[in-house]
Amino acid sequence: MVNTDETFVIVGGGLAGAKAAETLRAEGFGGRVIVLGDEGERPYERPPLSKQFLAGKADRDSVFVHEPDWYEQADVELRLGQPVVHLDRVAKAVRLDDGTSVRYDRLLLATGAEPRRLDVPGADLAGIHHLRDLAHAEQLREVLTEVGRDQGQLVIAGAGWIGLEVAAAARAYGAEVTIVQPSPTPLHRVLGPELGAVFRDLHAEHGVRFHFGTRLTEIVGQDGTVVSVRTDDGAEHPAHALLVAVGAAPRTALAEAAGLAVVDRADGGGIAVDAALRTSDPFIHAAGDVAAADHPLLDTRLRVEHWANALNGGPAAARAMLGQDISYDRVPYFFSDQYDLGMEYSGYAPPGSYDQVVYRGDVGKREFIAFWLHEGRVLAGMNVNVWDVAEQIQQLIRSGTPLGPEQLADSQVPLDSLA
Structure with a gap:
């Protein structure tokens, strides 16, 4: 049992940090738990920001991880609007931007990621948006309402x-x-x-225009506000608003300055952690979007930026901080909802890793499961408008059993009989 005089500090007020704090208390840790968040909001979940909340189908209160009084009831010190600017591994303390320091016995870095910016002329104009936090989503919802009302161009x-x-x-x-x-x-x-073609066709059917094979090279403004964008093929597209959605960069600056091992950006970036989500400093762990973990099942170092990784990684790191024997080997999972298409993806199959894609169901009706295979082994699976199969797909990935494509394609063969 961990000494109740100890202080566990969590840097990052997102889902991973909140679930880590919850797990520490659930596992019986009686010491001090401090969560340091740089936003002014208590921890919330990010998927609704681009889904239900953005679409106006969910209210603001629905996005938060815990009720407002949970932190006090759980004796978790939640400090909001207090960015951490320095990590002193020798003193085992972090310094906040107001100059105060907080000492730790164990530290969890759950600093997340931030949107990548465009480095092109006009990138400082008004009317350019990113989507990462709740404030972004609230602003973007207002923008979409206005642009949609005027049938303007996004x-x-x-x-x-x-x-x-x-x-x-x-x-x-x-x-x-x-x-x-x-x-x-x-x-x-x-x-x-x-499968990229499936989403291309879906959006094209709903009137979205794609401009593939090109990069945005200039943002054109008038009176300080974006009015169009130009691409490297010489085309110009009118724009009443621009959303920059070119990926996210893990927030590793704090770790790098403290001398912790990090992964090169070309390899995905992130704070390097082992299977127990432990950094190169044994008193510091990392979880969520910022953690690039040795994955025991996939036998690779992997950084996952999706909800399920924060949901499960935060608790795994908390248990490891308590000295439990942890091997974080969750099959990567994410989901999306677009128009009338709902999907879940399990596994890891980057381009070049698979030699075959097998379909079960009706791709034309968008009711199917796709399997990415390498030498008959299932690397990943995506169920589209087919439900209650994600667990079975993950078991196929875990088993590593070579399968014939005809078995996977046959809807009459139960998936759970193949693992």
């Missing part, structure tokens, strides 16, 4: 999950949408060309 730089989900919300508001994307399909690096 340009989105990037056809990843955020870009596509915002596009779906914008079309529901009535906005015209153009997406600029360097790759030949949406989600090219995540799903490959086969």
Whole structure:
């Protein structure tokens, strides 16, 4: 049992940090728990920001992880609006931007990620938006309402999950949408060309215009506000608003300055942690979007920026901080809802890692499961408008059993009989 005189500090007021604090108390830790968040909001979940909340289908209170009084009841010190600016590993203390210091016995870095910016002329104009935090989502919801009412033009730089989900919300508001994307399909690096085409066709059917194979090179303004964007093929697209959705960068500055091992950006970035989510300093752990972990099941170092990783990684790190024997080997999982398409993805199959994609169900009706295979082994699976199969897909990934494509494609063969 951990000494009740000890202080555990969590830097980061997001889902991973909140669930870590919850787990520390649930596991019986009686010492001091301090959560330091740089935002003024108590911890909240991010998926609704580009889904239900952005679409106006969920209210503000629905996004928070805990009720307002939970922290006091759990004896968790929640300090909001207090960014941590320095980590002193020798003194085992962190310094806040107001100059005060907080000592720790164990430290969890759950600093998350931040949106990447465009480095092009006009990037400082008004009317350019990002989507990462609650304030962004509130502002963007107002913008989509206004642009949709006027049937104006929203340009989105990037056809990843955020870009596509915002596009779906914008079309529901009535906005015209153009997406600029360097790759030949949406989600090219995540799903490959086969499944990227499914999302291309889905959005095209809903009136979204894609401009593939191009990059945004200039943002044109008038009276200080964006009015159009230019791409490297010489085209110009009118824009009443621009969403920059070109990915997120892990917030590793605090760790780097303190001398903790980090992963090169070319390899995905993040704070390097082992399977117990422990950094190169045995008294410091990292979890959530910022953690690049040795994954025992996948036998690779992996940084995952999705909700399920924060939901499960925070508690895993908390248990490791308590001295429990932890091997964090969750199968990566994420989900998305766009128009009438709902999907869940389990596994890890970057381009070049698989040699075959097998489908079960009706791709044309968008009611199917796709499996990414390498030498017959299931690397990943995505269920589209087919439900209650994610756990079975994850078991196929875990088993590593070589399977014939005809078995996977046959809907009459139960998935749980194949693992």
